[in-house]
Amino acid sequence: MTVLPGHPEELSARATTLVASADVILEVIGALRGIVADDEGKAVHALYEQNEQISADLERIHPRYRGTADAITEYAVVLTDAHARAESAQADLDDALDSHSSASSALRDLTVRVSAADDPSPELTDQMPGAQRAVDAAVAAMGDALSRIRAARDDMDAAAETAMNRIDAAIDPSNEGFWDGVGDFFAGVGDFLSGIGEWIGDFLQDVVNLLKAIADTLVAILGVLVVLVLIVAVGALFGTVGLVIGAVIAIALAAFLIWSVLSDVARDTPAVAGKNPYAGASKKEIPDDPSLANVLDGAGEVDALGLEDESVVKISKVLGPDGWHYTVTLPSTQEWLSRFGDKGAVNDLDSNLALMLTPALQTQYERAVLDAMRQAGVGPDDPVMLVGFSQGGIMAGHLAAYNSDYNWQAVVAAGAPIDHMPIPGDIDVVSVQHNGDPVPRLDAIAGDFDSIEHGANWTSIRVDPPNPNAVLGVDVGAHNADKYSQTYQAHLDQVQARHPGLADFFNDDGYTDVSYYHWSE
Numbered sequence: 001m002t003v004l005p006g007h008p009e010e011l012s013a014r015a016t017t018l019v020a021s022a023d024v025i026l027e028v029i030g031a032l033r034g035i036v037a038d039d040e041g042k043a044v045h046a047l048y049e050q051n052e053q054i055s056a057d058l059e060r061i062h063p064r065y066r067g068t069a070d071a072i073t074e075y076a077v078v079l080t081d082a083h084a085r086a087e088s089a090q091a092d093l094d095d096a097l098d099s100h101s102s103a104s105s106a107l108r109d110l111t112v113r114v115s116a117a118d119d120p121s122p123e124l125t126d127q128m129p130g131a132q133r134a135v136d137a138a139v140a141a142m143g144d145a146l147s148r149i150r151a152a153r154d155d156m157d158a159a160a161e162t163a164m165n166r167i168d169a170a171i172d173p174s175n176e177g178f179w180d181g182v183g184d185f186f187a188g189v190g191d192f193l194s195g196i197g198e199w200i201g202d203f204l205q206d207v208v209n210l211l212k213a214i215a216d217t218l219v220a221i222l223g224v225l226v227v228l229v230l231i232v233a234v235g236a237l238f239g240t241v242g243l244v245i246g247a248v249i250a251i252a253l254a255a256f257l258i259w260s261v262l263s264d265v266a267r268d269t270p271a272v273a274g275k276n277p278y279a280g281a282s283k284k285e286i287p288d289d290p291s292l293a294n295v296l297d298g299a300g301e302v303d304a305l306g307l308e309d310e311s312v313v314k315i316s317k318v319l320g321p322d323g324w325h326y327t328v329t330l331p332s333t334q335e336w337l338s339r340f341g342d343k344g345a346v347n348d349l350d351s352n353l354a355l356m357l358t359p360a361l362q363t364q365y366e367r368a369v370l371d372a373m374r375q376a377g378v379g380p381d382d383p384v385m386l387v388g389f390s391q392g393g394i395m396a397g398h399l400a401a402y403n404s405d406y407n408w409q410a411v412v413a414a415g416a417p418i419d420h421m422p423i424p425g426d427i428d429v430v431s432v433q434h435n436g437d438p439v440p441r442l443d444a445i446a447g448d449f450d451s452i453e454h455g456a457n458w459t460s461i462r463v464d465p466p467n468p469n470a471v472l473g474v475d476v477g478a479h480n481a482d483k484y485s486q487t488y489q490a491h492l493d494q495v496q497a498r499h500p501g502l503a504d505f506f507n508d509d510g511y512t513d514v515s516y517y518h519w520s521e
Contacts, residue, residue, distance in 0.1 A: 103137075107132060261357060272371040292492070302330070317515075318512045369399070418431060434479070
């Protein structure tokens with residue numbers, strides 16, 4: 001599996017074919033120009049005039065073929081070099097990760113031995129600096145490899161931009177309708193399009209995702225503005241004093257929202273590292289491997305592992321019928337008072353507000369999750385299921401709706417306002433929502449909650465929570481990860497019937513690998 005997108009060998013072959021086609025056009029023009037006019041024969045004269053017209057058309061088309069061929073050829077050279085550099089860097093990164101794991105383990109063991117000894121020997125303590133240097137060297141090697149991968153990707157992106165500009169210049173529609181020009185140009189190109197189709201498709205998909213995110217951001221912001229205006233309007237009903245109080249509340253709320261969002265999206269991506277939360281635990285203490293029935297239990301598990309101090313994701317890998325399948329389990333909000341002193345977790349109120357109000361901006365949470373997936377070895381074509389409760393469900397829907405870096409196949413969300421997210425129709429979605437839970441109703445800011453219609457890919461389970469506990473007409477236990485897992489399991493037959501593909505992400509009899517990644521601000 002390649003580190004960077006694209007297929008250099010195929011693109012180079014296609015470019016060579018296009019260059020050959022351009023050369024053939026020149027040869028045909030020369031052959032046609034070699035036919036001389038014969039005024040004595042009307043048929044020959046008519047043929048000569050037709051040849052002149054064909055030659056003129058070919059001369060008009062040839063620069064477009066040649067210009068595109070040269071642009072693609074140069075891009076293929078850069079792409080090939082970028083792939084080679086990135087793959088070399090990835091190999092070094094894999095070695096550095098292994099070295100870091102070994103060195104860290106050795107340093108931990110040495111630290112434990114020194115701490116346990118009442119009077120550690122010099123032979124033992126003298127090993128500490130060397131063990132620390134090994135860890136530092138591995139970290140430096142990891143940073144260097146990542147920098148080389150990023151540099152290769154930047155070079156590839158810059159070359160792609162240059163190639164696109166050159167192609168735009170080659171396909172000059174100034175003398176005819178744009179689509180007529182495009183049609184004339186690509187007539188006869190044939191299979192060449194498939195060689196650059198993935199490249200162009202990826203670029204356009206990123207543009208579409210960005211436009212969707214911007215549109216939803218504007219809708220959410222307008223919804224907030226409406227709420228702020230209503231606060232001022234209600235205050236105005238009580239006279240001048242009420243108007244002033246309403247305006248102050250609205251301004252304070254707006255400032256709080258802006259401060260919260262910017263404090264999250266403007267920060268650097270947290271450092272993500274693997275962890276083994278069950279090291280030394282007995283078999284009884286280690287959770288069962290994920291299954292379709294208990295998949296939502298993982299949401300409560302990652303919440304318990306991280307709490308307010310750090311964020312934890314769980315990534316499960318199984319060998320399905322057509323290759324590796326990954327399940328990414330995302331944590332819910334664990335820190336609600338982040339504006340009054342962050343404790344470490346990025347799945348806090350700030351990222352919650354940013355996810356709901358500004359999907360066009362990447363939160364720390366989202367960037368860290370994508371980094372964890374990269375470290376777990378998830379490739380762009382590997383099928384991925386996203387699982388989450390509350391904010392974890394929001395993040396799952398957000399990634400499926402606005403990110404095209406990975407092959408999202410399924411979303412299982414509980415207690416999350418995702419109904420208005422533009423999740424593509426080819427992604428399986430299971431959304432579990434309890435009556436009386438106000439959190440899923442937050443989605444109503446984008447429109448009428450109860451009139452939302454989804455396609456056949458989407459299953460919404462909206463029922464009363466198990467063992468309801470009503471206080472003043474509100475079920476105080478409706479928004480609970482464990483209860484959501486119970487509700488999901490009670491409707492498992494419905495989920496299996498409507499989404500048979502979810503079974504591919506679980507394998508009771510085969511290889512299953514579960515890894516955990518954590519980070520903090």
